[in-house]
Amino acid sequence: MRRLTFENSRGESITFYRDPFVIESLTGISEVDSSIQGQVSPYQDGDTYVDTILQPRYPTLECAIKYTNLQEIKAYRKEVLRVCNPKLGLGKLTLELDGDVKEIHATLDSVPTFPDKGENAYQRFMIVWKCPNPYWRDPQExxxxxxxxxxxxxxxxxxxxxxxxxxxxxxxxxxxxxxxxxxxxxxxxxxxxxxxxxxxxxxxxxxxxxxxxxxxxxxxxxxxxxxxxxxxxxxxxxxxxxxxxxxxxxxxxxxxxxxxxxxxxxxxxxxxxxxxxxxxxx
Missing domain, CATH: 2.60.120.880 (Jelly Rolls)
Incomplete structure (x- = not known):
């Protein structure tokens, strides 16, 4: 099971799972870039390892609105844009994955994008979050x-x-x-x-x-x-x-x-x- 919930700074939340928002792709959950820190002395070949720094995490969700009725699509699209508003600052992502639950603070990297439906039956959209602190954590303190x-x-x-x-x-x-x-x-x-x-x-x-x-x-x-x-x-x-x-x-x-x-x-x-x-x- 893979279920993702985003709660914004106003306490509004939205869940992506099966109905009405079907998850098609979810990346950036385990992978995160890192930067290896080193220092060089005069005349030294190579460098000396100092530390490895993890970069911010960018969870990326590709999803589809399950319904085909135009009025329902417009209503759900409006809900996504209202809750996933970059101007609201840091919110919280909660991921349930194969019986495990973790959370991370996140803000929207951009406004959710809704490409033209074309001949597709469902309206697809993509959301990218930025997590300044790249570590997932247990919800329970x-x-x-x-x-x-x-x-x-x-x-x-x-x-x-x-x-x-x-x-x-x-x-x-x-x-x-x-x-x-x-x-x-x-x-x-x-x-x-x-x-x-x-x-x-x-x-x-x-x-x-x-x-x-x-x-x-x-x-x-x-x-x-x-x-x-x-x-x-x-x-x-x-x-x-x-x-x-x-x-x-x-x-x-x-x-x-x-x-x-x-x-x-x-x-x-x-x-x-x-x-x-x-x-x-x-």
Whole structure:
């Protein structure tokens, strides 16, 4: 089975399957261009491999309107043009293929094209999307919760010193084909929270104190990288609170050991870490 659904930024959706829109061809689902990055030293033969970068993905759909009545054709054509409008920006493609379901953010590369029917019984059309992020992902977001470290270390101190109680250390598994960004939500009260990916040695430390009414939100994706504090209906930009050596880390493929701690915090200060597994094709 091969069924494709596009939902635009207004929440309108259209499904291409059998009736009334019959899929004749669907390409750009697994294939995507890549660019090999290299560098050359003076007098070097060839070059030195640095990385491989995937280019944007271009899913291309060739379809036919199943009906032959002119009024029905006009109505369905109008529906396709309304939902698949390039001016609406990023939407979402969802593909069901042989029992597997994946989704990807996409925008229209051009207005859908409807060639002249000629002697054909059905009206055919073609749609090309552009996916700036080429990775397919699971529709279901994976989420895990961790408890905070309770700090005990204060100045001045006397021996014996109690440096603190270790926070949660857990293993998060990325089942995708590539590393994937995470979102982190931390509910106060807590002071100077730190989330570390021990597998990569990278951490995010935020030099601030959250009240019980505040939530710290972190997004490590390259496209939407941000640190914010939510206080009721107020959104506070908090990039300036990041510790200077913090990294917007991602989950590597496979197991990732994650540690959550803080200078001060109560048991209620839970951190929720969420992500989507990402795939290079279907």
């Amino acid at each position: 994976v989420s895990r919760a961790l408890r905070a470290y309770e700090g005990k270390f204060t100045f001045p101190f006397t021996f014996p010193v109690q440096f603190g109680i270790e926070g949660d250390v857990t293993t998060l598994q990325n089942d995708g084909d590539t590393s994937t960004p995470v979102t982190i939500s931390i509910q106060g009260p807590i002071s100077r929270p730190m989330i570390e990916n021990r597998t990569t040695g990278k951490h995010i430390t935020v030099n601030t104190t959250l009240s019980p009414e505040e939530i710290l939100y972190i997004d490590t994706s390259r496209q939407h990288k941000r640190v914010e504090i939510y206080r009721g209906n107020q959104i506070i930009r908090a990039m300036g609170y990041l510790n200077h050596n913090s990294d917007f880390w991602e989950l590597e493929v496979g197991d990732n050991e994650i540690r959550y701690r803080a200078d001060e915090g109560l048991a209620e200060a839970i951190a929720a870490i969420s992500w989507h597994n990402q795939y290079v094709g279907m």
